[in-house]
Amino acid sequence: MNEAFLPFAVPCIGEEEINEVVNTLRSGWLTAGPKTQQFEQEFSTYVGMPYALTVNSATAGLHLALEAIGVGAGDKIITSPYTFTATAEVARYLGADPIFVDIDRQTFNIDTKKLAHALATTTGIKVISPVHFAGQACEMDTILALAKQYQLKVVEDAAHALPSQYKGRLIGQFGDVTAYSFYATKTVTTGEGGMIVTANPEYAKRMKIMRLHGISRDAFDRSSSSLPSWYYEVVAPGFKYNMSDIASAMGIHQLRKAEALRQRREAIAKQYTEGLQGLPLTTPYVAPDNVHAWHLYVIQLTLEALKIDRNLFIERMKMERIGTSVHFIPLHIQPYWKERYGFEPEDFPIAYDVYQRAVSLPIYPDMTDAQVERVINATRRILTGALR
Ligand SMILES: *Cc1c(COP(=O)(O)O)cnc(C)c1O
Secondary structure, three states, X not given: OOXXXXXXXXXXXXXXXXXXXXXHHHHOOOOOOHHHHHHXXXXXXXXXXXXXXXXXXXXHHHHHHHXXXXXOOOOEEEEOOOOOOHHHHHHHHOOOEEXXXXXXXXXXXXXXXXXXXXXXXXXOEEEEOOEOHHHOOXXXXXXXXXXXXXXXXXXXXXXXXXXXXXXXXXXOOOOOEEEEEOOXXXXXXXXXXXXXXXXXXXXXXXXXXXXXXXXXXXXXXXXXXXXXXXXXXXXXXXXXXXXXXHHHHHHHHHHHHHHHHHHHHHHHHHHHHHHOOOOOEEOOOOOOOEEOOOOOEEEEEOHHHEOOOHHHHHHHHHHOOEOOEOOOOOHHHOHHHHHHHXXXXXXXXXXXXXXXXXXXXXXXXXXXXXXXXXXXXXXXXHHHOOEO
16 A cells, blocks of 8 residues: 555646736736736625725735724734634734634534623623634624624634635625635635725725735825826835735636635535544534535544544554644644633633544545545544544
8 A cells, every 4th residue: 555645735726827827927017916906806796895905815814904993902802712823813913812702513613602691791892703614604693793782893714715605695795804815725725815805995995005015095096197106105004915916817717716616625525424424523514504615624533432532543644645634723722822811721612622623634626536535444444443
């Protein structure tokens, strides 16, 4: 047995992306320009939201969203600890603090009952930041109702959620601002990159200024004919968060394929869920109202029935030449967050327990049915050989 190593994640890049990037390189325009404008227009149409702004990462997008809303020193944002550190670190950029609320064991998303309780008992919260884990939409009806009740803004971390739907509508149409990631492993990629969408013209204007050094384009827009082309005005100490035309060239074609790529991942998820029946593990749950983006396929090992733990399972998968991963190491056990707020693992018991059982299996469109079967068979072999 000497099969090639099956990587955990591989981007799905076609000739269209390659040709568009090459054309961009030959065009003489590399930074944000015509391709970026086209990518933003197509994205805005795709999600059905008036403003879509490219950025160089989802992290940048989340930061810009909180800044535009006016989150500042002493404010709080409320989110889940079962996420990537970016969701929470952007609050710290602005001197604000994240408040964590435990997750639902089935969906890995923020538990809206616990969210309601936290909102009723905590002051100073400005923003709810739901994370659509793995591409499964959060309970947006409840979250929006709570936001309305407490007069909070909603900034969605949709890094996994392109394209995801909640009750027949795409994620991106719910919150005040939604941020997507085009990091190399995500469902749609530009290598590095992101997009922020909003329906709020004030937020859009502020995020546009702050993504490029606080430079205001209003002077150009108002009377472009009478102002020289070299002229600009700096109105704030902004950031350097814009996307290049090289990245946008990829994004244009990735976006057009987004639903086809999702469908292939959904087929893989179905093959996994059928093939993994009867084993000491829980396969992912899909809420009936959701169309799942399937960025991740996360199983939870039934440790009580096994002689091995999650880490050993991952080691054995590696010996079978299969790459896996863990999403996520909860933030409250990471040194920075743990030390800053004095967290104990049991402060968020579901997040901590799920973390110890979670294994992300490879799920990307270019995987063949035979490769998916190989993962199923290896999982079966390892787990049946490790039964208590
Ligand atoms: C990947 C990821 C991010 C950050 O995305 P970048 O584009 O790399 O900044 C944020 N949140 C979650 C949940 C992610 O998985």
